[in-house]
Amino acid sequence: MPSSFESLTADAHGLALHARQRNPGGAPAVVFLHGWLDHSHSFDLVAEHLPDSWRLVLLDFRGMGRSAHQPGHAHYQFAEHLVDVEAVLRATGLESAHFVGHSLGGIVATAYAAARPRRVLSLSLIESLGPTGGPPENALPRLRGFLDDLERPPNRKRYPGVEAAAARLREYTPSLPESVALHLARHGTTPVDGGLVFTFDPAHRRRFAFGYDDAQWLAVSSAVTCPVQLILGREGFLLEEERALPRMAALRLGPPSIIPGGHHVHLEQPAAVARALVQFISPAR
Numbered sequence: 001m002p003s004s005f006e007s008l009t010a011d012a013h014g015l016a017l018h019a020r021q022r023n024p025g026g027a028p029a030v031v032f033l034h035g036w037l038d039h040s041h042s043f044d045l046v047a048e049h050l051p052d053s054w055r056l057v058l059l060d061f062r063g064m065g066r067s068a069h070q071p072g073h074a075h076y077q078f079a080e081h082l083v084d085v086e087a088v089l090r091a092t093g094l095e096s097a098h099f100v101g102h103s104l105g106g107i108v109a110t111a112y113a114a115a116r117p118r119r120v121l122s123l124s125l126i127e128s129l130g131p132t133g134g135p136p137e138n139a140l141p142r143l144r145g146f147l148d149d150l151e152r153p154p155n156r157k158r159y160p161g162v163e164a165a166a167a168r169l170r171e172y173t174p175s176l177p178e179s180v181a182l183h184l185a186r187h188g189t190t191p192v193d194g195g196l197v198f199t200f201d202p203a204h205r206r207r208f209a210f211g212y213d214d215a216q217w218l219a220v221s222s223a224v225t226c227p228v229q230l231i232l233g234r235e236g237f238l239l240e241e242e243r244a245l246p247r248m249a250a251l252r253l254g255p256p257s258i259i260p261g262g263h264h265v266h267l268e269q270p271a272a273v274a275r276a277l278v279q280f281i282s283p284a285r
Contacts, residue, residue, distance in 0.1 A: 005047075005058075007066075010091035012083050018066035019059045019088050022047065026055035028121070028281060029097040031088065033081075033105030034058075035264075037200045039065030041187035042102065045180070046266050049274030057097070059088045061108075063201035065188065075150075076204055078131075078211070081108040082115065089119065098281050102126040102266055103237075110251075114223035123228040124277055127236045127263050129247045130221065133211035146209040154202035158195040165189050165196055175235065175262035184267075214243060221250035229280045230256040231273060233265030 006024075010017040020040055030050075032043045040058035047056055060067040061084050063076055070076060085108065089097070096119045101109035106128025113120035133142075159165040165188075166181035176184075189196040212220065228251045238244065248256075257276045261268035 004052075005056075008091055010059075010084075010087040012062060012087035015062055015070070016068045017060060017062060017084055017087055017091075019057060019091065021058075021092060022054075022056040023052065024055060024092070026053050029055040029057065029092075029094050030277075030281065031057045031059065031085070031094070031097045031099050033085070033099065033101040033109050034061065034064070035103030035105055037064060037198075037204060038102070038184070039188050039199065041065075042184060042264075042267060043100075044183065045270035046274050046277070049271045050277065057088060057092055057094070059084065061105075063204055065199060069201040070203065075146075075206065075209070076201070077208055078108075078111075082112050085109075085112050086116075095119065096121050098122045098124070100124040100126065100277060101128055103128050103263065107131055110224060111220055113226055114220045117223070117225045120224075120226050122226050122281060123224065123251075124231065124280060125228065126231045126266050126273065127233055129230065129239055129244055130217045131212050132239070133213045133217065136213045136215075138211070138213065142207060142211055143209055145207040149206035154205070156197050156202050158192065158197055159189070160195045162186055162189065162196065165198065173262065173264055175268060176264060177268065180267045214246075218246055218250050221247055224251055227280070228253055229276070231265065231276050232256045232258050233261040233263055233268070234258050235261065236263045236265060 005020045005022045008019050010019055034042045040060050043058055061081055063069045098121045099109040106125040109123055113123055162185045166185040169181045170176050188199055190199050230253050259265050259269050259272045266273045
């Protein structure tokens with residue numbers, strides 16, 4: 001972690017969220033939102049290539065990174081991440097900011113930009129064109145899946161050391177360089193008896209009870225008024241064209257920036273992603 005980052009705590013209506021900030025007096029202010037089961041350190045490599053003059057705010061979503069977990073009886077739902085965003089803006093005193101989101105973080109940033117248009121100056125979406133909720137007929141199976149998941153006890157696997165945890169990350173994302181996987185594992189695990197566990201709450205693996213279908217997400221996306229850029233990994237996750245094109249049109253997107261890499265292209269090609277962010281955000285500031 002760069003020494004210029006300082007940690008802060010944001011109060012999300014009684015839940016303590018962890019965030020990190022660099023250059024609190026700088027401009028422009030840019031808030032980074034990470035992907036599912038990731039944490040704020042997934043943007044460290046990109047941050048190294050961004051101007052020192054920028055104010056950077058990196059958030060850990062609830063139940064991920066170093067942020068507090070929900071009480072044992074509670075469940076995570078998508079809208080709660082919008083509460084997390086409001087909390088970090090309140091804690092940092094930011095009235096508005098540019099937002100960068102990877103995967104889940106991009107979905108959250110898009111929804112927040114639609115709901116709070118005056119607070120989002122621009123959106124940079126990394127491998128993120130919205131949820132994959134599908135058609136309306138998926139609603140009932142989703143509810144059933146949510147209830148089924150409650151009957152399965154959460155599994156928090158132990159690892160003998162950071163190297164083993166990093167190897168597990170590379171099983172899920174083989175394109176991650178070994179050094180990057182080690183970086184994520186160092187900052188994304190905590191010691192327990194018998195080894196290490198990942199810091200994210202295993203309850204996050206349960207399915208949401210509710211998810212946007214395609215028509216609902218298009219309605220949300222169409223309410224975004226700020227400039228939007230899309231950054232894709234050439235070998236990343238792609239929606240089928242018949243679903244991607246209407247979403248891009250709703251956001252009034254130009255051609256995406258396509259960079260060699262997978263779904264975690266910001267970890268594989270941080271300098272290239274940083275260049276794309278600078279080219280987009282600097283003129284908008």
